[in-house]
Amino acid sequence: MHRCGVARDGAKWNGGVKTRFGRHPLQGFSSRQERQVEVNNTDTAVVFIDPQNDVLSEDGVAWDAVGASVTENRTVENMERIFEAAKAGGYEVFISPHYFYPTDSGWRMSGPLETSELETHTFARAGQLDLTGFRNSGADWLDRFKPYIEDGRTVVASPHKVFGPESNDLVLQLRKRKMQKIILGGMLANMCVESHMRHLVEQGFEVAVVRDATAGPRHPVWGDGYQAAIINYGFFAHALLSTDEVLDGMR
Template identity: 55%
Template structure:
């Protein structure tokens, strides 16, 4: 059992382990910002002036609709989280933390089904014998680590915990908190089952991070026959020398989702729906 001193030291060590990635991420963020400013459009995320794909005609039926939020957790969304050095610029640029809360508030006001799909790693997960690049990194820095599947010891205010401002919505006794997904998509948890049991087939999707868990949830939910609108400014992603994760995801959102909305648009759809 770890005492508070050990726990605090572990947090320091986790942050130290990602120092190199933080520096790289900051440099990449600066590079993206500089190149964006140099572009004629100024904003690499702006909607295309002449879109080639047909516009969305998705209309919500609130009895069949759920807000789904992926990974609304400290390690992704707080300066205290271990990934802040590489996702922080994107989170701040899109106002992601506040926008997710706005969606929670709007969904609760209309009594929508709300589901949270969290990401947890238990000690046994560190025994995996092969991993992808990000799996290696997440395990190295202790991202989303919990002491075990049957204990909440050390969970509160850890990187795996939910952002404090979201807890009133998540812990209201109505929100579905699914079993954890282990990589990126919801194939490994009970999200689809929970949604089907609530007779939901329309999804408003938000959360972290755009090109990983959010996009993977989008893909799996579409394959499962759900109609999915992604809220583009209620997500964010890492910026690394390997690329801007948000820009990669935004392209795929536009190609695949039934709708791509801003938070303001999503709230209006929720408020105006029958």
């Protein structure tokens, strides 16, 4: 078992009050209190959301909105570092992908993001069982992630259809392997990642979000999605860590 302890101010262990992979009461909260993460490769899973071209590649349809955040956070590089550490350390890795099929165009009600995704063919596939045109499309994995995702060991859940995992089998796959703790990252920070975080917390998992293994959109009217997500992670996640801190704990 490995521990990854991080103070609220970003300092390493300083003798403050410890909590197990937990959060502190809002009253009496001190920057000296440490958030301690205990991870091991028997009950801790790495879960990445939407590691796909449309949101992580410069050629993706969402790059104009998310590119600055992805670049500043070094999101792709940090996700790859976690992939590498997970595979080297024997941690189970789960992917919750996002796909739209032609029949999804029949939806009669959609929010603004869903409408935009359907109009721009974000994460579009030819069909549930039809891989025509899929390879290297916007819905495909980012090329540098393929060796980790397509190694025959990574668990790829069925696709989520809106934001959270309520519509796919991610929770079932985690439960069947007796996973209890989640190291969470991927795209987009304030949408699918935050929705997954909230649902996994509600399902009784302990969730650590990796702050620089995600990124969010910047919109001229709606604002900075990444900053909005970071605020909510601080309130809801059991820990909010950097990639360096996560890797220290996984060693």
